[in-house]
Amino acid sequence: MHSTFQYQxxxxxxxxxxxxxxxxxxxxxxxxxxxTLMGTSTLxxxxxxxxxxxxxxxxxAWSQMHGNESNSTHCMLDLWYxxxxxxxxxxxxxxxxxxxxxxxxxxxxxxVWSRRxxxxxxxxRDYLQNASCEMKLLKEIAFSKKYDYALNLHEQRTIFSxxxxxxxxxxxxxxxxxYDRTVTENRKKSMAVIASIYNVLRMQIPNQIxxxxxxxxxxxxxxNFMRAGIPVILFxxxxxxxxxxxxxxxxxxxxxxxxxxxxxxxxxxxxxxYETYFEIPENKExxxxxxxxxxxxxxxxxxxxDVAVQYKEEIKEGEEEISFVPIVVEVGDLHRKKxxxxxxxxxKKFISENKFPKLEAIQNFTxx
Numbered sequence: 001m002h003s004t005f006q007y008q009x010x011x012x013x014x015x016x017x018x019x020x021x022x023x024x025x026x027x028x029x030x031x032x033x034x035x036t037l038m039g040t041s042t043l044x045x046x047x048x049x050x051x052x053x054x055x056x057x058x059x060x061a062w063s064q065m066h067g068n069e070s071n072s073t074h075c076m077l078d079l080w081y082x083x084x085x086x087x088x089x090x091x092x093x094x095x096x097x098x099x100x101x102x103x104x105x106x107x108x109x110x111x112v113w114s115r116r117x118x119x120x121x122x123x124x125r126d127y128l129q130n131a132s133c134e135m136k137l138l139k140e141i142a143f144s145k146k147y148d149y150a151l152n153l154h155e156q157r158t159i160f161s162x163x164x165x166x167x168x169x170x171x172x173x174x175x176x177x178x179y180d181r182t183v184t185e186n187r188k189k190s191m192a193v194i195a196s197i198y199n200v201l202r203m204q205i206p207n208q209i210x211x212x213x214x215x216x217x218x219x220x221x222x223x224n225f226m227r228a229g230i231p232v233i234l235f236x237x238x239x240x241x242x243x244x245x246x247x248x249x250x251x252x253x254x255x256x257x258x259x260x261x262x263x264x265x266x267x268x269x270x271x272x273x274y275e276t277y278f279e280i281p282e283n284k285e286x287x288x289x290x291x292x293x294x295x296x297x298x299x300x301x302x303x304x305x306d307v308a309v310q311y312k313e314e315i316k317e318g319e320e321e322i323s324f325v326p327i328v329v330e331v332g333d334l335h336r337k338k339x340x341x342x343x344x345x346x347x348k349k350f351i352s353e354n355k356f357p358k359l360e361a362i363q364n365f366t367x368x
Contacts, residue, residue, distance in 0.1 A: 004089060005258045007251050010074070010081035015321040016245045018070050020045050020107040027103065031080075038102065039137040042118045045107035047137060050076070053098035057264060060142055060230075061151035062102035065123050065134075065221070067109025067116070068313060071237040071246055071253045072153035076101050078254040093258070096265030102141065105134055113315040113322055124154075125217070127224040135221075142225060149193070149264055150232045151257070152222045155246075156212075158239040158310070158340065160283040166207040167241060167340070168283050169249055170256055172197060173212035173234035175222035181214050188271035189231035195276035196263035197256050205252055211280040212236055233260060239287075239340065244311065244324060288329065291339030292367060294346045298355050306334035307357050326363040331356070343367065 012026055027035050027048050035048045063072035083090035104110050108118035116122050117132055126135045142150065152175075160168040174190035176182070183191075194211075202209055212234060217223050222232040235256065240248030288308040297303040308331070311324040330337075345367050352365035 004086075005255065006082060006086060007078065007254055008082045008085060009247075009251070010077045013074060013077055016070055016247075016250075017113065017315055017320060017322050018073055018104075018110065019320070020104060020111050023073065023104055023107075024048070026077075035103075038141060039133070041106070041108045042133055043108045045111075047105060047107065047134070048103050049141065050101040050103060051099065053094035055094065055096040055098050055265065057097045057149070057268065058145060058147045059097055059099045059149045059151065059261065059264060060102075060147045061099065061153060062105045062138060063153045064104040064106050064110050065138075065152070066154060067106045067111070068113045069115075069153075069155035069237070070110070071155050071250050072235070073104055074250045075153065075235075075254040075257045076103070078250065079257055082254070082258075093262055093265065096268070097261060099261065100141070100147075102138065105138060113313060124221050125219045127221050128219050138221070142230065143228075147230050148269055149189070150222075150225050150230045151235065151260065152225075152232055153235045153257075154237070155249075156236040156238045156283075158244075158289055159285050159287055160210065160238055161286045161338075162207055162210045162281045162284065164284055164286045164338065167239035167287070168210035168236075169205055169208040169238050169240050170201065170252055171210040171212045171236040171238060171283055172280070173214060173222070173236070174277065175220070175226045175232050175234060176214045176216040177223065177227045179216045181216060184226075185271065186226055186229065186231045188274045189267075189269060190226075190233050191274035191277035192267055192271045193231075193233050193260055193263050194280070195273045196267070197259045198276060198280050199273075200259045201252060201256055204255070208240075209280060210238075210283045211277070212283055235260075241340075245321075286338055288334075288337060288339045290326070290341045290343065291334055291337065293334075293342060293344045295350055295367070296345070296348075297350055298352070303356075305332050307331050308334055308337065308339065309363055328357045328359055328361055328363055331359065
């Protein structure tokens, strides 16, 4: 069942950035039969839920709880677009499950490419305090009926690898319910779904799938939904080689979503095969975006060191795609870290108005 899915990118969303308005227009024009206005954001932007399926296994999913994590929205847009060309597969998929998908839970943050909402609240840490209207809405929906599974869709930074060499393009987690990280029946249900995803995707992107840290976060959404009795599967889309627009991530994220939904239908709330979850390597924080090696600074004394740069993502006024701003994040001896791009500066000149690169500032030097 998994291998027959053919991915196609939704051409209406060619960029990594998705403006809330373009999403709202698309949903109203193309999916009006399946969407419901569930509420509004702090700034009054509509939040829609897409509902489809005739099965008795109820699944809740939500995207862009963090506004700068658009692959979580892309994956549902691409999945539905792909299934339109595969009607038999779509019918088979949704005969066992009923999916409620909340699109862009944080439209205010999504508009300005911000992790947090318009009140600077990190919604993924707002479960207990319930300060944001968006979290109130999510919880209201989540407990409005009996959900058998919840899919918490996110993206992660480029710093993670699976093995110190390959990027963690996709990471998954069955969140813990307590500080002891007890392997409960709920967690086993989540682990079984993740194991199914891993078994399919590791053939397509070998050594690029990881397991996110299962440290218990008492204020986080996934951990608390798990404690409330809903098995949660956390998705994290990460770096794809030479692809900061994450088109590769987007593709495999979509395949992972399809695989999760089909696996949930096949597993039917069982925990078969969950042990494979523990074979998935854990995320390693091993990389910077760029490392300049052996940089000789313009100091009065001999000073040779490494400089690490990370790209800050931002959306500029009037533009339709995010920009990448290089920020100096570390200097010194970085031999224990790697860069997705490494530049050996031995014998080259450090060109800058300053004698040395300033931390947390935009990169203001070149190497010649």
